[in-house]
Amino acid sequence: MTTMIQCISPVDGSVYAERPAASPEAARAVVARARKAQKAWAKRPLEERVQLVLKGVARLNEMVDEVVPELAWQMGRPVRYGGEFKGFNERSNYVADIAASALAPIVVEESERFERRILREAHGVVFVIAPWNYPYMTAINTIAPALMAGNTVIIKHAAQTLLVGERMVRAFNEAGVPDDVFQNIFLDHATTSALIAEKSFDFINFTGSVEGGRSIERAAAGTFTGLGLELGGKDPGYVMEDADLDAAVDTLMDGATYNSGQCCCGIERVYVHESLYDAFVEKSVAWVSNYKLGNPLEQETTLGPMAHKRFAAVVRQQVADAVAKGAKALVDPKLFPADDGGAYVAPQVLVDVDHSMDFMTEETFGPAVGIMKVKSDAEALSLMNDCKYGLTVSLWTRDAERADRIAADLETGTVFMNRADYLDPALCWTGVKETGRGGSLSVIGFHNLTRPKSYHFRKAL
Template sequence: MSDTIKLVSPVDGSIYMERPALNEAAVDKAVSAARTAQASWANVPLDERVAYCMKALDALKSMNDEIVPEIAWQMGRPIRFGGEYGGVDERTRHMTGIAADALATIERTDKPGFKRYLKHVPLGIVMVIAPWNYPFMTAINTIMPALMAGNMVILKHAAQTLLVGERLAKAFEMAGLPKDVFQNIVLTHSGTEKLLGSGLIDHVNFTGSVNGGKAIEKALAGTFATLGLELGGKDPAYVRADADLDYTIGNLVDGAFFNSGQCCCGIERIYVHESQYDRFVDGFVDITNQYKLGNPLDEATTLGPMAQTRFASWVREQTQEAIRKGAKANIDTSKFDADKDGTPYLAPQVLTNVDHQMSVMREESFGPVVGIMKVKDDAEALQLMNDSPYGLTASLWTEDVKTAEEIADQIETGMVFMNRCDYVDPGLVWTGVKDTGKGAAMSEIGFHNLTRPKAYHFKLEH
């Protein structure tokens, strides 16, 4: 008898759906079918593989009106934001647009009498272990370029967003993708570990927690599969003395609280030059107080529940610890009627008088809380931004491009923004350092991480 995966909706605590997990025999069958299909798929011309992906993109668009409320029920994002199709469209179109150049054969013509070139060869079976917070976009980051590059894709989606995997499978079916090239499977944690340790998977892309990444690495040990990890983050923002304050405040409030703070590159800590500090905090608090916390199926709701009660409990614990250590809570959460302890409904909170002895400034929150610190200069801000075990993104808010570039060179992250935040640019590599992980997605580098180089050295004269 197989295990059952149950999806508990954060909207009302009900079981929104449940699916049986595949047993070992069914997993072996799925992987074997993918391996059989791989050779023929790799021989399909690139433009045809790209065309299948574009057809699947169109199929997703046709389902968007159904997908948007499904996302709300599954992980709590308000329907007013319209789902993730815009991001999926942008990323897919960019990757299809650069596929031919990124995957092109590289000719070496500097030695007469020889034919020498490099090819980007598919890795084989790529397994995508996708998270719930941006369930379509995070999965698409790997799925589309992996298929374009000639790989098979096996998707294991988070239990919190099981329907997303089914929607993606339906989209590829509607696109006419050959059988077994893309497969959506439902697995338990132990079933996932067994598959990873089997040696049958060639590459794994995982987005999730640091502990999850460690478990993936342990399960893969000795298989020599390649691995991409996008793990935790504690993304900082630095507001310099010359920042356009009105513009900066609005963008950073959104960067901190969109998706209830459950964004991989969401703003979790802010450092403000002392000359701007008081005005910044006042403006930030004012906008934060305008959020409406409630049922994500209500068009008026701007802040939905967190995906699970335990996630909200962690943020509440971090906030209370900071207050016990002297932090000031600037938001009266009693004004948010839906905020209830023991539920995933959590009001936003803005903390001041914080320091790096507090968990909320050092450990990932992944929820609607942000700490704001006053700094005296660039050097202090840089030291604090780098005082973290994580390194995904950082944002600088200034009108001085040259200084921003100088500071950016010293920030220990995979990406640095100026005057924007919380965005994945498909034309630039998406990567992190330190405990945020390794590997890369998007851009031509994303294609290169989903292929292996193969060298051809032919001597024509002998």
């Protein structure tokens, strides 16, 4: 019996899309086509591969009128925000600009006697397991540089954004990327694990939950397959006494609640110096209370539903548990009549929180944020590091040297100063602890998607 993979729309709970999962035999055939096509693709000139990828990006941009409402139906982001094209294009264009230099040989010696150099060689078949929260932007982080570097790519998207991989592959194939070089596949968990265990792939990039990452590591055990894992997060902000208060509120509250808080590097906890604490809390509550929660297909909606009611249930449970332990919820729920107890969740700001509460230590991944008062950098640093995750930290101060001193002791992948919830394609996107391992984008991203190959030629005996 064929397993059907379904996308249940958070807009109205209906089945928005469904596709049959590939059988193990059909999945192996997809992998075989990708492997057969890879050598010829890698032998094409680098600039040709780069331009074909950029044509695929341009073709997807032409589908904007279809892509944006599809995203609203699949995962709930309001159409007023226009999809993910800004970041999608920025990342694609940047890796295209640096591809030649990132993949250039490292020449150690070129003399009459010796040629010694290190080349970057494609891994082979790259498997991208993409998430639903930013389904285009997170996927392109690996797809664009992997294809440019000479790999073939197979993408498996989350069920919640079932149509995204299909649409991306269609755009790239229509733009001239060969069908077997970039393929979409629908898989159940059992077949996915079996393919990984069979060493079907030469590199796997996964963005998702910690448990999902563990499952992939277990499946890959003993295969020596390269893995890139971006997993959970509980990203903090720290507002120092010399911070620009209004800018901090605007950026951190947006980082906590945009996309219904469903951001890998979203702000989930904020530590504020006692001198600014009261003002920060007051302004934050006013900022968050200004959202209009509703149907994401309506232009006036600024906050849509969470992607699934089970994700919303986690947020509500964590908030309720924190309140039961003494926290105070400051945003009036009456301001958000669209909160239906299901996927539509009102945003919330909690104070009187501490690290005995899951709300301040476990990933929430929803439109709710906790704010704590601190007296010093040392106290803030201790609290920020008191977490099993480490993706980004947002520091707010006018003193770059002070931020640099704090940053040196932070256990995180990226440190922002006076910025938050942003991925810079020129910098390596990486995490520590249970946030995962590996890194995408930047020159380092290209290096992770290739392997070094050394040439040592003695020309004169």
